[in-house]
Amino acid sequence: MLRDKSSRIKGGLLLSQNTLHCPIFKFSNQQIIKPKPLLSSQSMDTVVSGIRSTGNLHLGNYFGAVKNFIRMQEINNCFFFIADYHSLTTHPDASLLKKNVRQVLAEYLACGLDPEKSTIYVQSDIPETAELYLLLNMHAYLGELERATTFKEKARKHPDNINAGLLTYPVLMAADILIHKASKVPVGKDQEQHLEMTRQFGNRFNRMYNVNFFPEPVAYNFGEQLVKIPGLDGTGKMGKSEGEGNAIFLADKQDILKKKIMRSVSDSGPTEANSAKPESIKNLFTLLSVVSKSETFNFFEEAYNNCSIRYGDLKKQLAEDMEIFVAPIRTKIEEIAADDQYLNKALEMGKEKAHTSSSKTVKEVRELMGIQYR
Ligand code: TRP
Numbered sequence: 001m002l003r004d005k006s007s008r009i010k011g012g013l014l015l016s017q018n019t020l021h022c023p024i025f026k027f028s029n030q031q032i033i034k035p036k037p038l039l040s041s042q043s044m045d046t047v048v049s050g051i052r053s054t055g056n057l058h059l060g061n062y063f064g065a066v067k068n069f070i071r072m073q074e075i076n077n078c079f080f081f082i083a084d085y086h087s088l089t090t091h092p093d094a095s096l097l098k099k100n101v102r103q104v105l106a107e108y109l110a111c112g113l114d115p116e117k118s119t120i121y122v123q124s125d126i127p128e129t130a131e132l133y134l135l136l137n138m139h140a141y142l143g144e145l146e147r148a149t150t151f152k153e154k155a156r157k158h159p160d161n162i163n164a165g166l167l168t169y170p171v172l173m174a175a176d177i178l179i180h181k182a183s184k185v186p187v188g189k190d191q192e193q194h195l196e197m198t199r200q201f202g203n204r205f206n207r208m209y210n211v212n213f214f215p216e217p218v219a220y221n222f223g224e225q226l227v228k229i230p231g232l233d234g235t236g237k238m239g240k241s242e243g244e245g246n247a248i249f250l251a252d253k254q255d256i257l258k259k260k261i262m263r264s265v266s267d268s269g270p271t272e273a274n275s276a277k278p279e280s281i282k283n284l285f286t287l288l289s290v291v292s293k294s295e296t297f298n299f300f301e302e303a304y305n306n307c308s309i310r311y312g313d314l315k316k317q318l319a320e321d322m323e324i325f326v327a328p329i330r331t332k333i334e335e336i337a338a339d340d341q342y343l344n345k346a347l348e349m350g351k352e353k354a355h356t357s358s359s360k361t362v363k364e365v366r367e368l369m370g371i372q373y374r
Pocket of ligand 1: 048049050051052083086172173176177185186187194
């Protein structure tokens with residue numbers, strides 16, 4: 001009987017008799033999650049961020065986003081969710097969805113997102129988000145939705161699938177954020193317009209119903225501390241759309257890592273002492289700077305400056321250090337991805353925690369809008 005008592009929310013505190021068990025984190029079946037003192041969680045800012053449910057995490061995602069999430073969850077009341085509904089606007093492949101969502105979840109958990117510190121859930125597990133989306137749609141105008149850069153771009157790329165979900169993508173994103181009344185949203189540059197629209201929708205709601213209900217969410221990241229991770233093709237940042245060999249995935253096996261790094265773009269080497277580095281070489285040094293020891297970095301820096309550098313050696317070293325960095329994360333990904341029970345439990349726990357705050361918001365929104373007939 002005791003075997004599977006699931007977590008329960010009481011008065012905002014999570015009490016669990018059988019916490020998430022996973023061989024990697026030291027969750028034990030006996031351990032009781034100590035509720036955080038109410039005061040501290042109440043005084044913490046609320047953070048919401050959506051994670052795309054397509055594709056694997058790469059090194060750029062890790063240093064550009066995930067590492068920050070892990071810091072944020074220590075000092076904020078964080079909600080991180082997998083945006084599966086959003087993926088349906090462009091990738092409606094029913095047969096892949098389950099696998100993708102579980103893989104993305106496993107990867108984030110492996111990196112250190114902690115289901116006890118943060119609320120980690122799947123968007124479609126919270127029907128209140130869909131309800132708020134519907135209600136917000138009543139006050140979202142065609143003109144403003146058509147002007148969104150992302151809409152225009154996607155409509156151009158997929159002219160045969162300009163669906164209403166795509167048009168109202170920013171309304172769904174606003175619902176994701178407003179449902180928890182978040183004040184901070186960690187997003188990249190490409191999402192800032194959506195965040196601006198979220199403020200617009202929230203403020204419009206406040207004005208229409210003459211309330212001060214939704215706070216104004218602002219972009220949240222640790223700014224200058226972010227390292228932009230370049231790709232392996234010699235130009236620009238790491239990304240999956242730039243071709244298979246450009247990105248280093250956290251799930252990549254050692255031989256793949258090595259192959260990608262050995263094939264990365266470099267040149268024939270400096271001919272003049274202390275010359276400026278071309279972009280492709282700067283990129284390799286940036287990668288060294290995040291995974292190698294500083295002595296290693298300095299060694300190659302000096303070799304570059306006195307023109308004795310051999311890029312083959314640098315790449316070999318980078319591949320070794322990359323493996324040291326990636327291996328423990330990869331192992332965790334594999335262990336968690338294979339542990340169905342753990343993943344299911346994480347999903348349930350997130351769903352319950354997210355439901356508490358989302359049902360409260362929707363109830364209040366319905367009241368404010370007059371949807372209350374008995
Ligand atoms: N649109 C975001 C992206 O493409 C994902 C997302 C959906 C999101 N809902 C969100 C991000 C809410 C922050 C907050 O990356």
